[in-house]
Amino acid sequence: MKYLALALFSVLIVSCKQEKKQTTTEKAETKEISEVKINAYPNELQQVFDAHGGISAWKNMKSLVFDIPKPDARETHTINLHTREDKIVTPKHTIGHNGSKTWLLDTEGEFKGDAVFYHNLMFYFYAMPFVLGDDGIVYGETEPVVYEGKSYPGVKISYNPGVGASYKDLYFIHFDPDTKQMAWLGYSVSYRSGEVSNKYSWIHYNDWATVNGLLLPKSITWHNVKEGVIKDARNTVTFENIEISKEAKPSSFFAKPEAAVFVEGKIQE
Numbered sequence: 389m390k391y392l393a394l395a396l397f398s399v400l401i402v403s404c405k406q407e408k409k410q411t412t413t414e415k416a417e418t419k420e421i422s423e424v425k426i427n428a429y430p431n432e433l434q435q436v437f438d439a440h441g442g443i444s445a446w447k448n449m450k451s452l453v454f455d456i457p458k459p460d461a462r463e464t465h466t467i468n469l470h471t472r473e474d475k476i477v478t479p480k481h482t483i484g485h486n487g488s489k490t491w492l493l494d495t496e497g498e499f500k501g502d503a504v505f506y507h508n509l510m511f512y513f514y515a516m517p518f519v520l521g522d523d524g525i526v527y528g529e530t531e532p533v534v535y536e537g538k539s540y541p542g543v544k545i546s547y548n549p550g551v552g553a554s555y556k557d558l559y560f561i562h563f564d565p566d567t568k569q570m571a572w573l574g575y576s577v578s579y580r581s582g583e584v585s586n587k588y589s590w591i592h593y594n595d596w597a598t599v600n601g602l603l604l605p606k607s608i609t610w611h612n613v614k615e616g617v618i619k620d621a622r623n624t625v626t627f628e629n630i631e632i633s634k635e636a637k638p639s640s641f642f643a644k645p646e647a648a649v650f651v652e653g654k655i656q657e
Contacts, residue, residue, distance in 0.1 A: 430527050433543050436517050436561065439568035441602035446518040449600070450636035454514060455628045464629075466637060467511050473642035474508050483507045486642050493648035504653025513591065514605055514627060517561055517570045524548045533562045533572050533590075535618050540564065540571050560588075569596070569603065572618075590618045600632045 429437070437443040449469055456463040467474040475484040481494040485507045492503045512519055520543075528544035542562035556578035564571045573591045595607040607626045612619040644650065 429521065430543055432541060432563070433517070433520065433527065433561070435568045436563045436570055437521065439563075439603070440517060440570065441598075443518060443521045445601055446521070449602070449632050449634055451631075451633045452511070452515070453629070453631040456510060457626060457628060463510075465511060465514075466641070467508070468636050468639075468642070470636065471639075472508065473637070473639060474511060475642050476507065482645075482648070484642050484644060484648070486639070486644060489644075489650050490653070491644040491648045492651045493645055495647060502653060503651045510625070513573070513608060513625075516573055516593065516605070518602075520545055520559070520561060530560050533560075533574070533618065535572070535592075542572070542574075569593075588613065588616070592621070597630060599630050602632060604630060604632070606630075 429443070434443075437446075440446075452465075452467045452469055454465050456465065461478045461480065464477045465474065466477075471487050473485060473487045475482065480496060480498040481492065483499075483503045483506065484491050484493070490504045490507050492499060524547055526546045526548060528546065530542045530544040532539045532541050534540070540562035542560050545559035545561060547557065558576045560572075560574035561570060562572040562574070563569060570593045573593065574588050575591075576586065576588050590611050590613055592609045592611055593605060594609075595605060596603050597606045598604075605627055607624050609624040610622045612622050
């Protein structure tokens with residue numbers, strides 16, 4: 389009994405030390421996320437983050453799920469926010485990204501697009517403005533956007549070389565001067581050419597939902613552009629069944645199924 393008591397006492401001590409170490413680590417991680425260096429962002433962008441629930445609150449979230457209804461199917465997008473693992477499930481095919489490689493499950497050959505390009509495309513549009521707080525971003529000045537007589541101040545977004553699949557992309561976030569909420573996103577895509585594009589697209593953000601304390605889009609609308617001027621609405625993408633959580637999905641959720649294949653994009657440096 390004496391030896392048994394000593395053994396149990398030893399196990400208890402080790403267990404307490406491990407629990408204390410784990411708790412300390414968890415507290416350190418929580419502290420690191422809750423104390424985002426706000427001076428890393430321009431004041432205007434920090435105001436936009438605050439109007440949408442705060443960049444610290446966003447960085448404490450670990451997973452995001454949303455549906456995009458389409459005429460022929462429904463896409464369910466699932467993302468681990470810290471690792472950027474993602475998966476898009478449709479009735480006919482599934483696209484996944486395990487954190488380093490993109491895979492496609494399409495046994496019937498229905499998918500005709502570029503899976504590498506598409507796997508996180510709608511996530512980035514959806515997760516505005518918070519994804520503009522990612523590492524490797526360069527912030528700059530830009531002229532306000534004027535639409536229907538109202539002026540929207542903005543911030544220019546570019547990327548350090550080697551960041552992401554297409555670091556030569558340019559983005560421009562513009563916000564309502566009264567509410568500080570994001571109102572417009574302008575962007576040029578260099579993905580296929582590898583060169584900076586002079587062709588800009590514009591998305592209107594004006595339909596929001598509060599989910600777990602964060603202001604996130606219910607829909608976004610692309611507008612026609614003529615000679616650099618934003619014109620009428622062209623098409624709208626709607627988001628449904630939105631969930632954002634502090635619990636991450638297991639990495640196995642994003643792993644390539646046996647029947648899937650890894651795919652390569654058409655990236656040109």
